[in-house]
Amino acid sequence: MVKKTVLKPRAARSTAGGADVAVPSTGKHTINDIARLANVSKKTVSRVINQSPFVREETRARISEIMRRVGYTPDPQARGLAFRRSFLMGLVYDNPNAQYVINIQEGALGALRRNGYELVVHPCDRTSEDFLPEIEQLVTRQKLDGVILLPPVSENDELAALLKRLKCHYVRVISVPLDEPENLVLSMDRQSAAQVAEHLARLGHTRIAMIVGPSTYRSSQERLIGFSNALGDRGLTLPPEFVVEGAYNFESGVACAELLLSRSPRPTAIFAGNDETAAGVYRTAYLRGLKIPDDLTVVGFDDSPLASRLCPSLTTMRQPIRDMGRLAAERLMAKAAKVQGPPLSASTVFPHLVVRESSGPPRI
């Protein structure tokens, strides 16, 4: 029995009628084709697609088999139009560490694609006038089902407020719980910095300096507090003249190291805010003829590819960045699916110290 079609198709469909439809042809099948093949209404096919419980098991199995056989996948555009969603997630970032972004991207995509989502990327510039409008446009135009926010822009509360207003799900990858736990993937920067402190204390350093990131970043503060407190716990101090503010980049690392190494007595160990900064410290040491780690111990943060490329290789903190991307994606999908489970707690992620050649006992 063939259902009658109310609206005749605009053009002849390549889809065969009922007889020999075994080949998973390249041609696109629609929900109507599947319905016809299965001798049910498109609504029932729709129910199978959306895993509705209100389909007889036998029916579901038969329809599923047909979908599999002809290689049918529902059109996300049409679904999206009807659902008022897009099956698209966004990644909003302004982090200059390319490897960090790529790793998050790939971690997120691994989870996303498995569930029929794709990822749209949006690099941004917080200092731009169009910063928020651009994101608003992206979210509303594309009806994004959710966005992942990477540090440092993840610390921006205006952005979070905007997304809330737009009723757009989001997850902040961040080092401070600035939001409801369910919106967070937390990296434990404070505890990380404490691990560095412990490492340096164990090596026997007493004149320890730190280059912190921009004071406007919460992660900078977290790392400073964690580092300072942990040193204190071990009877060591971080004197003010041994703390300078950098910008999480190479150039500031050079300049800050210059400052620190001209103190007298100079520090025997420097905890750079991140690997980029550490590379800057390397450069200053190189120019001054200081040997690492004999004359100076250096520790970074991130374990970017740079860390193992530098000579000597850099001791640093490694974050499970891909995992963070995956966790953020999973969290977002849970929200988008509206699975009203118990309120989620924050995903927490633990870095660990990678000891390489740049840290050793003081020789003075």
Added chain:
Amino acid sequence: MVKKTVLKPRAARSTAGGADVAVPSTGKHTINDIARLANVSKKTVSRVINQSPFVREETRARISEIMRRVGYTPDPQARGLAFRRSFLMGLVYDNPNAQYVINIQEGALGALRRNGYELVVHPCDRTSEDFLPEIEQLVTRQKLDGVILLPPVSENDELAALLKRLKCHYVRVISVPLDEPENLVLSMDRQSAAQVAEHLARLGHTRIAMIVGPSTYRSSQERLIGFSNALGDRGLTLPPEFVVEGAYNFESGVACAELLLSRSPRPTAIFAGNDETAAGVYRTAYLRGLKIPDDLTVVGFDDSPLASRLCPSLTTMRQPIRDMGRLAAERLMAKAAKVQGPPLSASTVFPHLVVRESSGPPRI
């Protein structure tokens, strides 16, 4: 006069009827709202959206003004469904150089977003079984309007054939014209390598070695040919024992340098296949106590962030990567818009040498 609505809206629209509609409310306007406001049919609004010439100038101006005032942008999903396209471009890559990918991404996005497109990213693995099926799924499911292929996967002809079969526009960023010119953004690797040869010859080196990339990559061959020929032009040779094959990564750089530096006499200059490989050479030199550039000149390729971070900083070839991303995007949009202009020639992009500290005259 108010047009009568044939289908009553499912829910009351927040849009005000005709009186006080000045505020660009957050609520989504549709083409119907604009039509009502302008007192024309939705088809006419559609014509304005699509810049059809068949609209009286006065009408167009009035409708445009209304769209601007209420902040209307057409829904890409609905447009896409009707147009059978998505206003989405894809970026397919397997290049391990994160900074390269990010720069392409941002270059492309700059051009794309201006024209209402977004970018969907797709990292891939040529050695995976699902490599091609995954891309096919991405392209057909999302109805991608085009994809950008980055090296080395851009050299894969099966992938290009697949995209052709799917009638999906693509642009290959590549160093060899493996395709019709209109599908290419060409980086001139051969000429680039020649510049390196010239630099080394000028410095007075005669025992020059090269670490080439995987022989399966066309770019490796290009760089080798370009380098070798250019040396020949200057009366120099690249003896077989001074050419070793690496893998464009750090580890192989270490190993290959080991090999090269154990030759006797050893080379006074090494052209590493890329910056990663050059970093490997640095490490071997470091372990052997060789000073760069006094004992050994090293030149890289890419000008990745690493190049300026190494000590001494690395002389290398810089490619205008962002421009390449932009060019690829522009080319793709031209195709998607079906502007039947004269057949396009390949976009060609020229790298240049960045001389830093790692290259100097031989001291032997």
Added chain:
DNA sequence: CTGAAAGCGCTTACAG
């Protein structure tokens, strides 16, 4: 130059 109708491929009410 402008519009009414049918359609893109899916879903949400609403019935049975």
Added chain:
DNA sequence: CTGAAAGCGCTTACAG
């Protein structure tokens, strides 16, 4: 458990 109708927001023929 299943289906016919109306709708998501836009466009393509086809008329005038």
